[in-house]
Amino acid sequence: MTPPASRATAATCAFCQIARGEAAADLVLEDQHALAFLDHRPLFPGHCLLIPRAHHETLAELPPALVAPLFASARLLARAVERALHADGSFVALNNRVSQSVPHLHVHVVPRRFKDGLRGFFWPRQRYPDRRAALDTQAAIVAAVEEIRSGQ
Numbered sequence: 001m002t003p004p005a006s007r008a009t010a011a012t013c014a015f016c017q018i019a020r021g022e023a024a025a026d027l028v029l030e031d032q033h034a035l036a037f038l039d040h041r042p043l044f045p046g047h048c049l050l051i052p053r054a055h056h057e058t059l060a061e062l063p064p065a066l067v068a069p070l071f072a073s074a075r076l077l078a079r080a081v082e083r084a085l086h087a088d089g090s091f092v093a094l095n096n097r098v099s100q101s102v103p104h105l106h107v108h109v110v111p112r113r114f115k116d117g118l119r120g121f122f123w124p125r126q127r128y129p130d131r132r133a134a135l136d137t138q139a140a141i142v143a144a145v146e147e148i149r150s151g152q
Helices: 016-020 064-085 132-148
Strands: 027-032 034-038 048-050 091-096 105-111
Touching: 016 027, 016 034, 016 048, 027 048, 027 132, 034 064, 034 132, 048 064, 064 105, 064 132, 091 132
Parallel strands: none
Antiparallel strands: 027 034, 034 048, 048 105, 091 105
């Protein structure tokens, strides 16, 4: 299957622009291989996107040497989101091309609560009610990442 001609390159990719610091995002985790930020239309507050810094469209295209570091970051982020938001658990997922709104590999980390109303894979998404709510959520997750990294 040939991907559509409109697929982004590293130069035009919205997530690469965030990784290069050319576009704004509410960062919650950074390391040499990956970074994570709040989704601007979260399923629930605290919904984050984790991306490799380098442009790779799908998991299959991610170099083997980056798989373990990316998923170590996903594991850390899932723990931090649960801790920061007092969630019962988390949903961790990624899409390959289909349903990928940005053609750059990204892992969704979503806080979950029992009886939170999510059913199947067709979920309503919404913006944060205001900028303060997004920044408070960002700060809580950043603090939890640091606590977990420091062994607390």
